Amino acid sequence: MSHFRPALVLLLLFTALTGLVYPLALTGVASVVFPRQAEGSLILRDGQPIGSALIGQNFADDRFFQPRPSATSAPDPQDPTKTIDAPYNAANSSGSNLGPTSKTLIDRVQAAAEAKRAAGWQGPLPADALTTSASGLDPDISQQNALAQVLRVARARGMDEARLRALVEAQTSGRWLWLIGEPHINVLKLNLALDALE
Amino acid sequence: MTLNGWLQIGLVLGLVLVAVRPLGLYMATVFEGRRSFASPVLGRIERGFYRLAGVAPDREQSWLAYTLAMLTFSALGFASLYAILRLQAYLPFNPQGFDGVPPDLAFNTAISFLTNTNWQAYGGETTMSHFSQMAGLAVHNFLSAATGIALALAVTRAFSRASAATLGNFWVDLTRATLYVLLPLAILVALAFIATGVPQTLTGAVDATTLEGAKQTIAMGPMASQEAIKQLGTNGGGFFNANAAHPFENPNAFSNILQIWSMLTVSAALLIMFGKMVGAERQGWALLGAVGVILIGGVAVVYIAETAGNPMLTALGLDPAQGNVEGKEVRFGQALTALYVAVTTGLSCGAVNAMHDSLTPLGGFVPMFLIQLGEVLPGGVGSGLYGLVVFAVLSVFIAGLMVGRTPEFLGKKIEAREIKLAMLAVLILPLAILGFSAVAAVLPSALSSLANQGPHGLSELLYAYTSAAGNNGSAFAGLSANTPWFNTTTGIAMVMGRFGYVIPVMAMAGSIAAKKRSAPGLGTFPTDGGLFVGLLVGVILIVGGLQFFPALALGPIVEHVLMLGGKTF
Numbered sequence: 143m144s145h146f147r148p149a150l151v152l153l154l155l156f157t158a159l160t161g162l163v164y165p166l167a168l169t170g171v172a173s174v175v176f177p178r179q180a181e182g183s184l185i186l187r188d189g190q191p192i193g194s195a196l197i198g199q200n201f202a203d204d205r206f207f208q209p210r211p212s213a214t215s216a217p218d219p220q221d222p223t224k225t226i227d228a229p230y231n232a233a234n235s236s237g238s239n240l241g242p243t244s245k246t247l248i249d250r251v252q253a254a255a256e257a258k259r260a261a262g263w264q265g266p267l268p269a270d271a272l273t274t275s276a277s278g279l280d281p282d283i284s285q286q287n288a289l290a291q292v293l294r295v296a297r298a299r300g301m302d303e304a305r306l307r308a309l310v311e312a313q314t315s316g317r318w319l320w321l322i323g324e325p326h327i328n329v330l331k332l333n334l335a336l337d338a339l340e
Numbered sequence: 341m342t343l344n345g346w347l348q349i350g351l352v353l354g355l356v357l358v359a360v361r362p363l364g365l366y367m368a369t370v371f372e373g374r375r376s377f378a379s380p381v382l383g384r385i386e387r388g389f390y391r392l393a394g395v396a397p398d399r400e401q402s403w404l405a406y407t408l409a410m411l412t413f414s415a416l417g418f419a420s421l422y423a424i425l426r427l428q429a430y431l432p433f434n435p436q437g438f439d440g441v442p443p444d445l446a447f448n449t450a451i452s453f454l455t456n457t458n459w460q461a462y463g464g465e466t467t468m469s470h471f472s473q474m475a476g477l478a479v480h481n482f483l484s485a486a487t488g489i490a491l492a493l494a495v496t497r498a499f500s501r502a503s504a505a506t507l508g509n510f511w512v513d514l515t516r517a518t519l520y521v522l523l524p525l526a527i528l529v530a531l532a533f534i535a536t537g538v539p540q541t542l543t544g545a546v547d548a549t550t551l552e553g554a555k556q557t558i559a560m561g562p563m564a565s566q567e568a569i570k571q572l573g574t575n576g577g578g579f580f581n582a583n584a585a586h587p588f589e590n591p592n593a594f595s596n597i598l599q600i601w602s603m604l605t606v607s608a609a610l611l612i613m614f615g616k617m618v619g620a621e622r623q624g625w626a627l628l629g630a631v632g633v634i635l636i637g638g639v640a641v642v643y644i645a646e647t648a649g650n651p652m653l654t655a656l657g658l659d660p661a662q663g664n665v666e667g668k669e670v671r672f673g674q675a676l677t678a679l680y681v682a683v684t685t686g687l688s689c690g691a692v693n694a695m696h697d698s699l700t701p702l703g704g705f706v707p708m709f710l711i712q713l714g715e716v717l718p719g720g721v722g723s724g725l726y727g728l729v730v731f732a733v734l735s736v737f738i739a740g741l742m743v744g745r746t747p748e749f750l751g752k753k754i755e756a757r758e759i760k761l762a763m764l765a766v767l768i769l770p771l772a773i774l775g776f777s778a779v780a781a782v783l784p785s786a787l788s789s790l791a792n793q794g795p796h797g798l799s800e801l802l803y804a805y806t807s808a809a810g811n812n813g814s815a816f817a818g819l820s821a822n823t824p825w826f827n828t829t830t831g832i833a834m835v836m837g838r839f840g841y842v843i844p845v846m847a848m849a850g851s852i853a854a855k856k857r858s859a860p861g862l863g864t865f866p867t868d869g870g871l872f873v874g875l876l877v878g879v880i881l882i883v884g885g886l887q888f889f890p891a892l893a894l895g896p897i898v899e900h901v902l903m904l905g906g907k908t909f
Binding site (some may be wrong): 145146148149150151152153155156157159160161162164165166168169171172173175176178179180181182183184190191192193194195196197198199200201202203206210224230231232233234235236237238239240241242243245246248251252255259265266267268269270272273274275276277278279280281282283284286317318319322323324326330333334337 | 346347348351366387389392393394395396409412413416417419456463465466474475476478479483511514515518523526527530531534535536537539540541542543547548549550551552554556557558559560564565566569580581582586587588591592593596597649650652653657658659660661662663664665666667668669670671672673676691692694695697698699700701761777780791792793794795796798799806816817820893898899903907909
């Protein structure tokens with residue numbers, strides 16, 4: 143029993159220190175030093191958030207570049223015990239968790255591949271365009287994926303393909319110092335730049 | 341695989357290597373009670389804590405008293421965390437108005453964070469209030485890591501002392517580990533995370549109107565503070581369901597590198613601290629060398645398997661250039677995803693930046709196998725060090741059998757009692773992992789939780805109990821683990837893996853501390869050279885790994901062959 147007092151007192155002290163003082167003080171410091179990042183790197187238009195630069199959002203319209211497929215879901219409004227597909231639900235991140243020999247996975251990718259072929263995609267298909275991300279909120283696509291979409295977007299908007307290809311090149315984030323990171327394109331920023339182009 | 345990929349992997353490991361020695365020596369200074377640059381400020385807080393808690397810092401404890409203090413602290417921590425989770429609806433900082441956590445899930449989660457496992461049967465953003473995250477879960481991120489460091493210090497002192505009856509004072513080690521090591525590092529790392537884009541706010545969620553005019557609710561919260569200690573303390577319990585694959589927890593390549601660095605550095609530095617404290621820094625580097633060989637081997641297998649990709653998807657017309665990207669994020673790339681996968685499981689961290697369930701069979705085999713080796717590569721904060729000492733003791737014993745001499749480690753004779761206790765500890769993992777997996781594999785209610793069928797389904801079960809017993813916390817997350825069966829049995833497996841392991845190890849430490857130190861003679865087997873490193877690697881792979889081989893053959897290995905043959909389930 144001699145251990146009881148130190149155990150209880152230290153638990154309380156450390157809960158106060160590491161559970162309240164530490165996160166709240168950091169929140170205070172962050173709001174001054176890094177206010178934009180601390181609040182989730184929101185992108186505002188006319189003062190209203192249209193999304194976060196870090197979080198992918200769903201684009202279904204042909205006039206926009208489209209993100210990767212997303213495996214996120216949401217409670218079914220008809221029956222809360224069930225879930226329905228809700229791509230890019232940023233209140234419930236999730237991957238598909240389908241394994242490499244899952245029939246569901248292979249069938250899903252096959253259907254998506256056939257759809258891309260029907261839409262006129264040529265050659266090897268960019269893998270990120272047919273697979274779901276780990277979080278279901280991946281904000282990025284590969285350059286290969288974006289270039290494959292240029293034809294569709296150009297037709298839908300009546301824009302010149304070469305201009306769109308140049309836009310994709312310009313929006314690609316490369317490796318820092320040619321070493322760190324993976325080249326990628328943020329879909330939301332690309333689509334904002336696309337709207338600005340018109 | 342690309343040269344750039346290997347360069348990035350090398351860069352991160354290099355950054356760890358640079359930091360290991362200064363941090364290791366600093367920790368040795370702190371835990372030997374000598375003055376450091378932090379003493380003028382932290383010393384006051386430290387002494388204040390002892391006064392309030394009624395701790396006499398100079399009064400040392402036997403192995404049994406030390407262990408009982410740890411168990412009392414853990415029991416109280418469990419009770420308080422369970423209460424916070426159950427009562428979160430009535431507590432502050434609950435902007436989304438979440439209900440209390442149900443009993444079986446609260447039991448599982450409290451055990452999970454207490455044992456430094458951080459298995460998540462819940463989705464953070466849909467279950468936990470900010471109060472539960474900050475004052476409940478993140479507190480135990482600190483305390484379970486500090487408890488691990490304390491236990492490792494007790495085991496270290498078994499070798500640094502001779503003819504000793506005591507192993508230090510648990511309360512002192514716990515307090516110093518938190519105040520001098522974890523908290524200062526967490527503050528620095530958290531600020532760096534915020535700079536890279538990790539949010540730190542008390543806002544619950546933001547409603548955005550997307551470019552297409554739809555409503556997107558974006559969950560927010562105090563993430564950076566939690567992310568920092570989650571990695572440094574090798575906890576791994578994420579703020580979000582998607583853990584460190586979520587773009588808020590891990591926004592870009594820089595945050596990803598910082599995540600890997602911070603989970604690896606403290607555990608690796610503890611090995612150098614061990615060497616320093618036992619008066620043989622080379623011993624620390626020898627342990628680190630053995631760990632490095634296996635860990636880098638693991639990284640290579642994941643990297644090769646994932647870039648080779650899934651031949652069934654290539655056959656459908658997918659460009660194999662990107663490798664297997666189902667369940668991965670574009671911004672990290674295959675190289676740093678592979679490094680993350682191996683490091684998070686070689687350590688007992690369990691944070692994930694890709695969904696392990698969707699890795700290729702061999703890519704998923706590696707994380708499971710690395711956990712089954714006993715979480716010693718270099719393992720959880722503290723727990724990895726004492727696990728590695730157990731393997732070192734077994735290695736000198738096996739070497740002793742081969743040449744017919746009494747084995748010694750760091751001048752301490754290793755005799756029957758120590759070996760029995762070490763084996764007792766080592767056998768707890770197969771008991772918990774294989775025992776529970778075997779039962780679950782024939783239980784219809786457990787099998788109904790599987791997301792994948794065929795051998796991959798067995799892998800999901802095996803991974804769950806491996807992760808729980810190894811106190812890792814990562815998952816083949818397709819498994820619907822939030823059921824009374826899994827919440828209860830993984831909870832028990834976590835307790836076995838933590839306390840069932842460490843109690844015999846502490847008894848072994850007590851027995852070793854009491855021994856005299858013998859001077860090294862001509863016939864002493866040097867334990868800081870290449871021969872020992874090779875032997876240790878062999879013992880970890882054979883004693884730690886071989887017992888799981890039959891189960892692994894039925895899961896990932898057979899799945900690999902079936903994938904090559906184009907079989908689906």
